[in-house]
Amino acid sequence: MTSPGEPGPGTFTYAYPRPALTVDCVVFGLDVDDLKVLLIQRRLEPHQHMWALPGGFVRLDETLPDAARRELAEESGITDVYLEQLYTFGALDRDPRERVVTVAYYALAKLSDHRIRAATDAERVAWFALDGLPRLAFDHAKIVERAIERLRGKVRYAPVGFELLPPRFTLTQLQRLYEIILMQPLDKRNFRKKLLSMDLLIETDEVEQGVRHRAARLYRFDKKKYEKLTRQGFSFAI
């Protein structure tokens, strides 16, 4: 099935052979007490029925991040995520068909935001806990591993963690986020002191709802202020 604007196969000839170029996305989502990765089950060969990262071929009329977002939307229904280029993988044998170079991206999604649904090349879509990943197609396990490393590094010196939380969150949620990603417990008082001292969290007048204990205050991240401070040489660090 081909929709308008997606020309079917044709004949494209070049003077030298070219590797195929794809994008792949490692989408992270924060669940109650672990980090999850979005995977699709492949409808097609190679590695039919195996779980893999969402991704696909780059078209000539789209940039690399555009391709990543398109594939993500097509295969899983996910849109509006934080997206960042991770690394380009080009091992000779990473695809059994032919030489394929892939530009990998990682994305941070608010789990609650997204109703995922399989489509196009994906038989199924699902979130998998990081420590319970199935065997992955191609070199995707390597890509996921690298994405975690990157996330773990990045979260400590850039405020990307907020992309995994709803717009309003409690300090405990934020602390849990760091504990999960960094895989180490943090001291509650020191954590709060540190975060609040940056003066980048706006205290709202709301508290969390539906808990059966004292409700915690909700905060927002002040992105505007962060950008302003950054231009003045400030650098975020946990």
Next chain:
Amino acid sequence: MTSPGEPGPGTFTYAYPRPALTVDCVVFGLDVDDLKVLLIQRRLEPHQHMWALPGGFVRLDETLPDAARRELAEESGITDVYLEQLYTFGALDRDPRERVVTVAYYALAKLSDHRIRAATDAERVAWFALDGLPRLAFDHAKIVERAIERLRGKVRYAPVGFELLPPRFTLTQLQRLYEIILMQPLDKRNFRKKLLSMDLLIETDEVEQGVRHRAARLYRFDKKKYEKLTRQGFSFAI
């Protein structure tokens, strides 16, 4: 002219159009008091005679870093450098001929080690000071800018600076390196204290030669020890 193992143009046909894939290298070298970048003057269109980064098309039988090293050797005569993937650039109009995606690398070279010489696609090769770069072909100015950012970040938390120095160096040379890359003066006593306290510099029994003042002691970087410490959770930082 085509050497053996480099088949000339042929006819390669695909069912879907493919972007061309290239690699480009930002090679840094440390001069007496500034940082230099290696550029080549293009022999061919597009942007004939303009200065550009060394680079070229990726072949099907070579990995991305292999392609980067090959192009570097072919066009400039440089070999045996520290090489690391930088970023992949894929803007639609970055090449006037057609869609070209490039995987950029940056490299650190010991200036003294290399007798550069132009060949293949390069009319000339030369080192340019960072603040005296000519107008560059394609989006290469953007690539260089990104490489500097990366180097500036990396040098502070990984011992890559040593790749720019001869195997034996003085503490003053090392300090100059950091001052040049980070563009800020450093305190001599604090710098020495810090570096020596890491216990990663091996004091040799040699001193620098041919200076007309007191000769400074030469040190070596203890890579083995660094790798061992790193495995134990140590992290280098300036």
Next chain:
DNA sequence: CCAAAAGTGTTCGCGGTACACCCATGC
């Protein structure tokens, strides 16, 4: 009133920073 998590300050030690003088060497 009980369970559960929210919220809050102080002390201590280490590491970063600021700072100036004498020494060795070549000419």
Next chain:
DNA sequence: GCATGGGTGTACCGCGAACACTTTTGG
């Protein structure tokens, strides 16, 4: 002997780390 850079120590301050109890709320 003079010019040039090599080499060295200490005092202070701020920040990260360790640590426990009271308060609020819902059931």
